[in-house]
Amino acid sequence: GNSVTQMEGPVTLSEEAFLTINCTYTATGYPSLFWYVQYPGEGLQLLLKATKADDKGSNKGFEATYRKETTSFHLEKGSVQVSDSAVYFCALTGGSYIPTFGRGTSLIVHP
């Protein structure tokens, strides 16, 4: 079956530091890949997505590139802010109607 593996958190950074959250996946066929963000007390919100190999999703300074050769979709941001503190989920859909999520990575940004 499909699976998503994310780096374990928490990831703790100072403001303006560079962020990378690793995500790798296992899936049959050609899945679509997503990053969702969850702020405290809220549901998940879509951050960005990519639907085919070599696509780059981007939003609010965050980027991720769909790498089929390494089955990865790492999330990056050049300069994080305190307001980016949240839990980030990598997810995929493909081959079935069941979205598969990683376990989430908590990001804590200090001023």
Place this chain on the structure above:
Amino acid sequence: KAGVTQTPRYLIKTRGQQVTLSCSPISGHRSVSWYQQTPGQGLQFLFEYFSETQRNKGNFPGRFSGRQFSNSRSEMNVSTLELGDSALYLCASSPSDRLNEKLFFGSGTQLSVL
């Protein structure tokens, strides 16, 4: 346009009771899916409905059930509650059945089983 609405926001139940959670999707969205979120297991898929039909079901016991109404609103029911059912239950809607569509999540129902 209103977002996905889940009610109630918080619930406290005791073991052995049953509970019904409600989800109103974004207007026009026909797909509704449910997830259980816990610190230990992360986000796990429960089931998904499209046009009142359950299309997929996750690996949960039969105590977990759901349904979707003609207006796309959905309910999930958990019978004979166990302590391990304590979790945040999230509902998400999607405008179509295409696999690459994003999901729109509600804020969830926090269920505590005592």
